[in-house]
Amino acid sequence: MQKYFHSVMLDQEKCKGCTNCIKHCPTEAIRVREGRARIIEERCIDCGECIRICPNRAKLAITDPLERLQEFKYTIALPAPSLYAQFGPAVMPHNILAALLDIGFDDYYEVAVGAEIVTNCLCNYLKRDKPRPLISSACPAVVRLMQVRFPGLLEHVVLIDTPMEISARIAREKATRVHGYSSEEIGVFFITPCPAKVTAIKQPFGSRSYVDGAISMSSIYGEILGRLESPSTNIAPGGSPAIGVGWGRAGGENHGIKDHSLLAVDGIHNVINVFEEIERGGLRDIDYIEAQACTGGCIGGPLVPQNQFVSRVRMENLVKKLSQNNYRCPEIDCNYDFCELPGPILPRPALKLSNDIDQAISMLEQVEKITSELPGLDCGSCGSPNCRALAEDIVRGYAETSYCVFKLREKLQRLAREIVDLSHLQPPAMGRETQKSDEGDEKQ
Amino acid sequence: MDFTRGGEATAKIKKALQLVGMEVDTIRRAVIVAYEAELNIVIHAKHGSLVTHIHPNRVEIEAVDEGPGIPDISLALQEGYSTAPPHIREMGFGAGMGLPNIQRCSDELHIDSEVDSGTTLKAIIINKSRGE
CATH class of the missing domain: 3.30.70.20 (Alpha-Beta Plaits)
Structure with missing residues (x-):
């Protein structure tokens, strides 16, 4: 396993x-x-x-196929806010939700509503005395990045569960309360823009996930498009909350929080730069950091069908329209006990050379030595991302020096030279032919 | 003076400490010490080097520079005391927290300095395992 x-x-x-x-x-x-x-x-x-x-x-x-809906008596769709930005300007959230019901879901719960609840919780959480800057827990790829590369920053993570999990929990409770289904009979499916969320469901940061599966946004896109034309279900418009929907794009989380010093960063390599700055003791003046692995936020996810620059405009326009409605957050807002993650997020020490620290130190010395002997071109031909990584792989026993094409060439040159040198050597019994030909050369 | 590259030496040190498997808190403190020492060299000195010795129970960071030196070390260790020129402060550096931060994050700190010659700083960070 x-x-x-x-x-x-x-x-x-x-x-x-x-x-x-x-x-x-x-x-x-x-x-x-x-x-x-x-x-x-x-x-x-x-x-x-x-x-x-x-x-x-x-x-x-790896995501779940729509066929998995048949495993459950009662199915609930959880559309990520980014889904709303994938369609033309005339398509409103209620049209998309109706299409989801037509596809075969028995109910839906908008993750945008969960995001609205998290926004309210965040506003209170930021008043607490916690190490600054606090870092959002919403993007699972970012949280796992911290587990692997920035374990020292995990204490900065806001211990509030994700909008997806909170939405799933509320939706499940409603299905049980209103329709009397047991937990096993209910199937909750997240419509996901990214693989990181799929992993967050199968391997949650909390004790369990309330979501049963994830359907890729790009795979359900066609199904939704086909049903937008002639919907058989009608849903009243205007139920989607503007701030929660806005979470789908970079800056959306911060948009809902007021009266604080907020930083938003998107794109995993930019996130790394900001995290390095925090590690060095910087950004203490910032209260909260919204960090998203994908450029543009969730609308830039690897599993979305639409170009993110197009969907960004769609989302901006949609948020403007929705903010004209007076949306009121559901009853359970600001309840930490409901929204809080059960425990701290633990590091995932995946980088260390050995569990024995003495051995790790001597291995590190070897890494340094081998690195200094490698060409430093970081070409990647050896199959490792850079020369230093190759040195680490060699010391861990996963690679050999000859994987480096330059080292291999050096070796071959040395060998070729040796062959030439060897060819000049001759036993004492030989040599007459060479003498003769030398004389012959002189005569000419 | 090259601020854009300030932090590169620190990044290498952090990588090495992670490979060794030092405690999270040891790495956290060592990164702050190394970065502040690195910046001090960038801001004040002509040349300088940052050398790290890694032992199972501690990390030693040694910053040696050729530069103006520190006339009064105890004054320089006070929070907010800074000799950084105005243009450095405008960039958001030189708040007079460098040495105090180094002191706060290290278990032992030795500073030797000679005016108009240079400074040698040696900080020791004990690798305390958590919960033991």
Whole structure:
């Protein structure tokens, strides 16, 4: 049984063994071996950067098919706010929700409503005496990035559950209360823009997930489009909350919080830069950081069908329209006990060379030595993302010096020189022919 | 003076400490010490080097520079005392927290300095395992 579930997987057939993915992985979790990419599961944070970058479409996200709805008596769709930005300007959230019911869901619960609840909780949480800056827990790829690369920052994470989990819990409770279904009979499905959320369901940060599966936004997109034309269900417009819907794009989380010093950062490599700054003791003047792994926020997720620059405009316009409605948050707002994560998020020490610290130190010395002998071009031909990573892999026993094409060339040159040198040597019994030909040369 | 590259040495030190598997809190403190020492070299000195010795029970960070030196070390250790020129402060640095931060994050601190010659700073951070 594998230790970590991952949504991001490799299609062995399609992978050509190129080095695009290894160079872009923010946790150096991919190696190319025997002409195929391999994912180091302890390090992978399911951000989906490799899915985006792979020219051969060999990286994919495991999500649930619609057929899984049949496993449950009562099914509930949880559309991520980013879903609303995938359609034309005339399509409003209530049209999309109606289409979801037509597809076969028995009910829906908008994650935007969960986001609205989290916004209210956050406003109170920010009044507490906690280490600054506080960091959002909403993006699971970002939280896992901290577990692997920034464990010292985990104490900054806001211990409020995600809008998805809170929505799922409320939706489940309603299904039981109103319709009398038992927990096992209810199937809650998140319509996801990213693989990180799929992993967050299968391997939650809290004790359990209230979501049963995740359906990729791009795979259900066509089904929704087809039903928008002639809906058989009608839903009253105007039920979607503006601030919660706005969570779908970068800056949306912060937009709902007032009276604080707020920073929003999107794109995993930008997030890393900001986190390094916090680690060095900076940004103490910032109260809250909204950090999202995808550029543009969730609308930039690897599993969304629409171009994020188009969906950003759609979302801005939609939020404007919705904010003209006077939306009121449901009853349970500001209740931490309901929304709080049960415990702190623990580090995932995936980088250390050895469990024995003395041994790790001597291994580190070897890493330094080997690194200084490598060319430092970070070409990636060895299958490791850079020269230093190759040195680490060699010391861990996962690679050899000859994986470096430059080192191999050096060795070959040395060998070739040796062959030439050897060819000049001759036993004492030989040599007459050479003498003769030398004389012959002189005569000419 | 190159601020854009300030922090690179610190990043390398952090990577090394993570590979060794130092405690999270040890790494947290070592990064702050290294970064402040690195910035001090960038802001004040002509040349300087940052050397880290890693032992199972402690991290030693040594910053050696050629520069103006510190005339009064106890004054420099006071919060808010800064000799950084105005243009550095405008960039958001030089708030007089560098040495106080180093002192706060290290278990032992030795500073030797000679005016118009240079400064040697040695900070020791004990690797305390948590909960034991």
